[in-house]
Amino acid sequence: MIRSTLLLAATGLLLSACVQPPLRGTGDLGVVVERATGSVQIIESDTRTALARLEGLGDLSHASVVFSRDQRYAYVFGRDGGLSKIDLLTQRIDQRVIQGGNSIGGAISQDGKLIAVSNYVPGGVKVFDAETLQLVANIPATPLADGSKRSRVVGLVDAPGQRFVFSLFDTGEIWTADFSQGNTPQISRFTEIGQQPYDALVTPDGRYYMAGLFGEDGMAQLDLWHPERGVQRVLGDYGRGQAKLPVYKMPHLEGWAVADHQAFVPAVGRHQVLVMDSRTWQQSAAIPVAGQPVFVTSRPDGRQLWVNFAYPDNDRVQVIDTETHAVVADLRPGPAVLHMEFTARGDQLWLSLRDGDQVQVWDPYSLKQLSTLPATAPSGIFFSSRAQKMGY
């Protein structure tokens, strides 16, 4: 009797050992958004392979992703207000809530315990417990003059000191929400910061929050070391200029490239990448490029920038030398390049071809394509190394 029990226990142990997948980490994994099918692929950069596809994530047009600090979970923000927590290790949807009607992006707090989502409808920010996705705080934006709705919220980032910072598109404001004293945030409102802030970023050191303005020229800058100084207008020439050129896709400020005291940003409407002195925030140069730039993404070593473009030049990517400002490569990866993502140490660049239904991996030093992976209308590519970067 005892012997058979022991035998059973031993068999059980052996069986469970057999089904136990080999141990692995998640630091080399990432997520590719398939925007039209509401699915994501979990990818591994070292082997340049897809490990799994997860479906049922809703409308993923303009979806973005942040990661838990242990790099195990990916939080996917969908256009339809869906917030999904994906377990990269077990390749499953761990939690999913519909938190709004129309959303644009999100952020994770400095301590990793809070997830904030910026919404167009209802206009405002909602903050959730990162583990359970239970609502922690609701921050409605300023109502519009006619009272019909609230301002849409864009450019939400995390900032040091357990803060979130975001911009109100319709009412021209920047707000900070400080969660350092608990789950009831202290809100600071900066009004009349400029017309139609459309996207924003925080500098890699977490000090400056910069919002690009669509309704007028310039950028609105908040020094998070000195919020008492208020929002300053910088880069007076940044914008569409007098001619108000049509803009076929809003530039994105993520991937803010700072190298050698120079900051590089996509111009609005103009076929240029603008260069600023990051000590004085004055424009120092304008680099002519092939079209209206969307992303200006710096190779992690800062030596080169990869730039993609709005329709109808979205089949091209140009590579710029940050030292000489020369365009050193003019690549044609294929139709509709939507996003580019470097591995943390910059040995690979991944880019998505929405209309080519594939993701390509490039060697950003030899400028050679290494491999391609099939994907259905891929858009954003996000590596879990983002977990350790402020503003991501």
Next chain:
Amino acid sequence: MTVYRHAAILAALLLICATSVAAPDAKRQAQLEHLLAQDCGACHGLHMTGGLGPDLTRATLAGKSRDNLIATVSQGRPGTAMPGWAPLLSQDDIRWLVDLLLQGYPAP
């Protein structure tokens, strides 16, 4: 009499030709539909339910003037992020897109 009849038939044929030349062909229609979902959809939503731009569902557009919609797509809307598409699309393309939206896109 026969001359008149022939002339009438000819005129009718010409009219048909004119319309068929004006409407984008099947290949172009597929490109335009793709543009609508993907590029217009970047602001108006993949399903035209709105985003940075207003929603463009059939119900929202009901009762709106076709000519005004064509003008908006062609010239953009000053003070908003809506660009004029006339530099990139022909008037026939734009008319076809507006009609598609008025009929309801994506098709229910």
